[in-house]
Amino acid sequence: MQRHTLKTRLTVTMLAISLLGLWSLSYFSTQVLRQDMEHMLGLQQLSAVTLVATSLDAAINEQGSSLSHLAHSLAPSMLERPERLRQLLEGLDKGLQFDAGLQVHDLQGHLLVSAAASRGGSVPPPYVLPAELNPARVTVHASSRLSGLLPLSVPMLDQHGQRYATLTGFTNLRNSNFLSRLLTAGYGGSGSYMVVEPDQRLVIASSNPAYVLGNIPPVGQSALVDRFVGGYQGSGVTRNSSRTEVLASAHRSELASWYVAAALPTSDAFAPVATMQRHLLLATIVFALLLGGLTWWTLRRQLAPLMDAIHKLTQMRVSVAPLQALSVQRDDEIGRLFVAFNGLLAALNQREVALQQSERKLADILDHADSFVYLKDREGRYLYANRRVRTLFQRTMQQLAGRRDEEFFSSASVAILRQHEQAVWQYGATLRVEEPTVDRRNGRAAIYQSVKLPLRDQSGEIYAMCGISIDITERKQTEEALRIAAIAFEAQAGIAVLDTNLRILRVNQAFADITGYLPAEVSGQPINILRSQRQPEGYYEEMWRTTRKHGVFRDDAWLRRRNGEDFYARGTTSAVYSVRGEVTHYVCHLIDVTESHQRETLRLQQEAAHRDVLVREVHHRIKNNLQGITGILRQFTYKHPQLEEPISHAISQVKGMSVVHGLRGRAADGAVHLCELCAEIADQVSALWQTVIRFDLPPLWQPAGVADDEAVPIALILNELILNAAKHGGRDHGGVDIRLRRTAIAQQIEITISNQGLLPAQSAATPDPYSGLQLVQALMPRAGASLNMRQQEQLVLTTLLLAPPALQITTRETPCTT
Structure with missing residues (x-):
């Protein structure tokens, strides 16, 4: 048997558990048996003590009867002759068993006569009768002044039954007496009886002479004895004065204040229990040995497959063959x-x-990484290198293993590399450095x-140094270029870098x-903080749309400073694209050209003023010349009345053209407003054809300027339409109505001319292509104009719609000068 084996430990454990269990059961059973025996023996012992106490009372009563008979035989007159009475008492029969003598006391308790038990014997010492003596009964008591003597007193009565004296007999407790004869038999083999006087804790009599006149244990030493002294009648286990454990019982005497006790050593009382404990111990040992042997044999049989498995596993451990699963039987x-185990073996496989696979994946990952990954030993020899390192050195892993940096880098580069690597080996810390090298x-x-x-092993020792390097040569060059660009960034032109949300990321000092x-x-x-209200609405939105579409936008525009002042800037906004063609940033360059712009504006204003004067003069002269032509045509009409109508038509057309030049010469900006043009032509036609023409225009009107190249054609169109309305229906039917309104379409103006009459079923060809509807169709602008004529009951409605580019609509509402 080996102490560390499972069989040994289980066997020993089973033996220990069995012994502990059996011994616990034995202890429990013996304790229960002891309690039961203690109870039964206590009852038996108490019965015996009760019987002895009853016998004691009978013996005391018998002694008292003898002493009372003697007291009755004495006459009261004998007290007058004390000597005679003493002789008489000394000559009495010794059957009274008062071997220590007799004494007579008067009613006050004074000693009158003291007689020896026999002639020539010793006289008892003077005894003071207790004051509480009961004259009606026998009194038994002990006195410490009469050590070893037991007094027994009876009253001496006269013929009238009155006590005149007391007769006391003394028994020597050290000699054989009625008490010792009562307790001669003893209790059990080694037990004893005793009569105890509780007040003085004194043993009056005992079946063991050694205990007579001895003292019981003092107060507090034995709780059971203290209970006996206090009047308890029963049984219990305690220790006597010699510290021997005993089973004791006590019962009170009815005639005396004593109690009778019996004590038996527990070694004798519970001897069967001790015997049973020895037998149980022997049986437990035998049973434990049998159980241990049976456990050993059972474990060896049950663990045999496990031992075989251990043997197979040991062989598999030292063998190079693959691990095999254990057979399950x-x-x-x-x-x-x-x-x-087989499942674990499969999981391990x-x-x-x-x-x-993970190692292969890691090797693949490292081989495809952009970094240079390598392992070195303490001597700087390569242990591992990924594909990037092998490509750099143009070596395979087998060729590179064990090589040093001296074969690939210059001596100065190798010194720097070795310095960094030695710091890692020496201090065991992670190092992050830049390493310049020369191949x-x-x-x-x-x-x-x-x-x-x-890299550390399980014990914490460094077994290799791992390096991860990134070629940052291009980045360093880029950083150098960026430093140069940063210097260029701080130029005189203001520069702002924006994100795609048009928020400012960075500006230079010039900005x-x-x-x-x-x-x-x-x-x-946002870059919107530079917006100025002086720029037209939508300008900035159009600027950013153009920048996103074409990548660049160049223009001069008004911007606003932080203090609210507007300044004129010459700017360029460029889009920055990623490699995928997506806009990532915007770069804005601006130069403050407010002063030059103001100078240029002043120059242009001066030039415009000179030009306006010249233009007005030119238009005035053209108007005067056209009016001169009109006068010549009128004179020609006077000479040729038959040509009055065509000549009047021509005069009307000339006057329409002169109206245009008159308006241009009159306007400060040189513009021809549509409302004024209509009103002027209507007045001329009304005067020429003597027809009432009513002109309807809203009170607040946004003047619409006629395009410069369309002013004369539109004037001729209006002249033909108004003249046609006046000729065919105005003069005889109440005149012509002209109405200007804006339509629901933005920046479109509707001119409605109405007159009494009927439209012809089919338009007849006009012999003169330079008048009438043919002239109108020929002069209509190609874009921004349309004409419609319709019959509405007795009215002919002619509608001319004009819109950009034929018109130039303004945004401010001002009354039209008509």
Whole structure:
């Protein structure tokens, strides 16, 4: 047997549990048996003590009767002769059993006569009779002044039954007496009886002479004895004065204030219990040995498959063959253990396969990573390198393993690399550094951002150094270019970089100087904070649409400074595109050209003023010349009256053209307003044809300027339409109505001319192509104009619709000068 084996531990455990259980059961049963025996023996002992106490009362009564008979035989007159009375008492029969003598006391308790038990014997010492002596009965008591003597007193009565004296007999407790003869038999083999005087805790008599006149345990030493002294009658276990455990019982005497007690050592009282405990102990040992042997044999039989499995596993551990599953022969705990082991073995195989796959995946990931990943030992030899490193060095992993950096880099580069790697080996910390290198094979200089960290085993020892490097050569060059660009960024022109939401990301100092906004103030703000109200509505939206569409927008525009002042800026807005062609940022350049713009504006204003004067003069002269032509035509009419109508028509057309030049010469901006043009032509036609023409125009009217190139054609069109209405229906039918209104269509004006008459069923061809509807159709603008004529009851309605580009609509409402 080996102490560490499962069989040994289970066997020992079973033995320990069995012994503990049996011994616990034995202890419990013996305790119960002891309690039962204590109860039964206590009852038996109490019965015996009760019997002895009854016998004691009978013996005391018998002694008292003898002493009372003697007291009756004495006459009261004998007290007058004390000597004679003493002799008489000394000569009495010794059958009275008062071997310590007799005494007579008077009523006051004074000693009158003291007589020895026999002639020549010793006289008892003087005894003071207690004051509480009861004259009607026998009194038994003990006195510490009469050590070893037991007094028994009876009253001496005269012939009238009156006590005249007291007779007391003394018994020597050390000699054989009626008490010792009563307790001669003893109790049990080693037990004893005793009569105890409780007040003085004194043993009056005992079946064991050694206890006579001895003292019971003092107060507090034995709770059971204290209870006996207090009057308890019963049984219990306690220790006597010699500290021996005893079973004791007590019962009170009815005639004396004593109690009779019996004590039996518990070793004798519970001897059967001890015997049974020895037998149980022996039986427990025998049973435990049998149980241990049977447990050992059962465990060896049941664990045999497990031992075989251990042997097979040991062989598989030292063998190179693949692990085999254990055979399961039975469906118990061991069989389930084998099943679980086989499942674990299958899971381990799967994990090993997964680990191999994971290692291959990791190798693939590292081979496809953009970083240079490698492992080195303490001597700087390569242990592993990914594909990027192998490509850089133009070596396979087998060729690179064990090589050093000295074969690939210059000596200065190797010194820097070794310094960084030694710091990792020495301090065990992760190092992040930039490493400039020069390839000794082609002289190429490169800068690498490297992270070098220690790899530790389970014990915490560093077994390799892992390096991860990134070629940042191009980034360094880009940073250099960016530094140059940053210097260029701080140019005289204001520059602002915006995100796609048109929020300012960064501005230069020139931008802050021009706009008054500090760079920190505008960061994150929309570019709209620079908008000026002087720019036309929609200008900025159109600017950004053009920038998104074409990538750039160049124009001069009004912007607003931080203090609310407007300034004129020459700007360029460019879109920045990503590699996928998406807009990522906008860059705005602006230069403050307010002063030059103001100078140029002043120059243009001056030039416009000179031009306006010249234009007005030219239009005035043209108007005067046209009026001169009109006068010549009128004179020609006077000479040729038959030509009055065509000549009047021509005069009307000439006057329509002169109206245009008259309006241009009169207007400050040189524009011809449609409402004024209609009113002037209507007045001329009304005067020429003597026809009432009513002109309807709203009180507040937004003047619509006629396009410069369409002013004369539209004037001729209006002249023909109004003249036609006046000729065919106006003069004889109440005149002509002209009405100007805006339509529901934006920036469109409707001119309605109505007169009494009927439209012809079919238009007749006009012999003169330069008058009538043919002239109107020929002069109609190609865009922004339409004409419609319709019959409405007795009225002919002619509707002319004009819109941009034939018109130029303004936004302010002002009365039309007609």
